[in-house]
Amino acid sequence: MNRPAGTENFSPDFSPVVRRRWLQEITEQPIPLLIIGGGITGAGILLDASSRGIQAILLEQADFASGTSSRSTKLIHGGLRYLKDFKLALVREVGKERAILRNNAPYLIKPQPMLLPVRQGGSLGMFSARMAIRLYELLIGVRPEERNHKHTRDEICSLYPVLRPEGLLGGITYTEYLTDDARLVMEVLKTGIQHGGKAANYCQVIGIRRDAGYFVVTCLDTIENKQFELKASQVVNASGPWVDRVRKLEDSSVPDSLTLSKGVHIVLKAGVLPLTSAVYFDTHDGRMVFAIPRAETCYVGTTDTFYAHPPEALDVEQADINYLVACLHDAFQVSIDPERDIIASWAGLRPLVSEPGKQAGEVSRKDEIFISPDGLISIAGGKLTGYRKMAEKVTNLIGQNLKTSFVPCKTKNLALVGTSTDEPETLIERIVSKAGAPHLHRIKELVSRYGQAALHICAQATECEWIDTEFQYCLQHEMLLREEDFWLRRSADFYFNPARMQQYKGQVSIMMQA
Structure with a gap:
């Protein structure tokens, strides 16, 4: 695949001054498209729509990427664990997106060697692990230089002396891609701005109604502490964990569509868990957890538990920390004192489409679109890696609803704003x-x-x-x-x-x- 290059205008004007101007402009005449939510889904829709010539503005209630989209495991990956549930189509599609992202933003998407240790009594034996990795690589289409290689027990003990040797049978190193999720959102947003889109943070949508063929949307600018109204031909709700809340602004009787799952990560200070590459390891309760070196630190996660409280109340609890520390003690020869060794942590919410009767880890990560009788489009679910395809689906729908001619999706070969002709x-x-x-x-x-x-x-x-x-x-x-x-x-x-x-x-x- 040939790499597209970003344009010379790699720093579009996206300042507090331009924010004030844009917020004034959108009150003066109706706009074709309003996007609610400044995470990766909303940013992706802004880029897709703007690159096709649809005038759009995105409003985010807090800072861009301040919700789920800055609180992931920061991997662009095909989802190896989904093979256990035979979700081959999902793995294949996300794998394709992984390659597209790597091509369009090589400065942000970097290969990360990942060790999968195999232990006696673990979720996979050596043969099944090797077959799973081979199938995974076949589905996602890895580059030749990124193919897996097998390690004996002695090699693992030599390369990763911090791993516990008890029950260790060997391991496999394969390649995932690492990113900074919040930076990815910002670079996608800036690319959308470069193509004529607009966006403003700290603008909360507090009311939605239909009037005379338009959506009338009431907003609160929390920086200026001012309310304003705008009219939009089409509104897309891409607010992640807040999707149901925004839907109820238009229709308070609409049933909830989401189940929220909480994921926690901890960051260990330098030297506590010395790893030369990432490790994806079994836990005592049958799950799998990542330990990923970043700079001189190492971050570990994630948990996966149902969350039934308001998204604003989300926090890292002591039980979350204790669980991850216990997982580390089981897999590594380390003694971790949370007070001394954990320098930071974060908790994020996965907005999953409800599947009653399933455990949090079993609920599908599929995306789903909901359309209200008045035409409010809401999108929920999905994965960080799949944001571009989600945006394409939504933008296709927007184009049909606006009854305007627009070009097909361009983002497959559209470099993000920071991409240079140089490696x-x-x-x-x-x-x-x-x-x-x-x-x-x-x-x-x-x-x-x-x-x-x-x-x-x-x-x-x-x-x-x-x-x-x-x-x-x-x-x-x-x-x-x-x-x-x-x-x-x-x-x-x-x-x-x-x-x-x-x-x-x-x-x-x-x-x-x-």
Whole structure:
């Protein structure tokens, strides 16, 4: 597959100033399409619709990707575990999307070697594990250099001395793709803006009604503390765990369609779980958990339990932490003190289409579209990896409803905004040649977040601190409105580099108030 390149305009104007202008404009005349929800599903729909010439604006009640879409395991994968349920079509489709994403955003989607240890009494034996991995690779179409290889018990013990040797039979290393989920949302959004779309965060939809052929939508701008109304020909509800709540704004009698499942991850400080690659391991209760190195840390997850409370009340509980620590103690030769060794954690909600009678881990991750009698389109379910196909389905439906001519979906071969004609490694070399080798680690980090926009960030950093130029870039080009959003989602330093966050927190606060 030939890689498409992003355009030269890799930093569209996406600032607080343009936010105010857009919010004024949408009150002045009806808009063709309103998208509610600024996670990966909503961002994908904005990009798909905008790239086909449909005028659209996306509104998010908090910060972009602040819900489910920044709280995943951060993998772009085909779902090896779905083979146990013979969901071959799902694995095949998601596998294709995995390859498309890798091609369209190589700076964001990176190969991650993944060890599958095989233990006596585990969910798979050596033969069945090898066959499962081979089938998985056949379905998702892996590159030759990313094919699996088998390890003996002795090889595993040598390569991963931190693994417990008891009952270990061997293992298989295969390849998954790693991403930063919040960054993926932002890059998809920016690409949508580049193609004429609009988006605003901290705008909560609080009312939906039908009047004179339009949806009349009442919104609250929580930054300015102002209410406003807009009219839209079509409204798409892509609000993740809030889908049912938004549906009830239009019709309070509509039954709930979602089951929420809670997933928790913990982040271990440097040196606690020294891994050279990720490990996908069996747990004592028959599940499987990931341990994934990132920078100098390692994050572990996830849990999978039903959640019946408001999404806003979601939190990491001690029982979640205890469960993951117990899983680690069973699989690895480590002694983890949660107070000392866990530096961060996050909890996310999977908005699953209800299937009564099933356990949380058994409920399908399929996506489903619901259309109200008045034409409100709601989409729920799905996986991070499958967002592009979900967006294509919804946008096709929007085009039919708007009764307008529009081109077929373009996003299969549409590079995200940070994609350069250069490979990421070449881009890094170009920047290092100007900024100097001592900055190599920071340059790699910035390229992995912003792609070719790192050229601009690093060029400015010759006259001031690197954190200053990164922050200013996010202000102007990523609609950064609150300080915590920089640490949580633009940089993710809150989770993976808290020391740097503490070092520069005061500096960032001053810039935010300027």
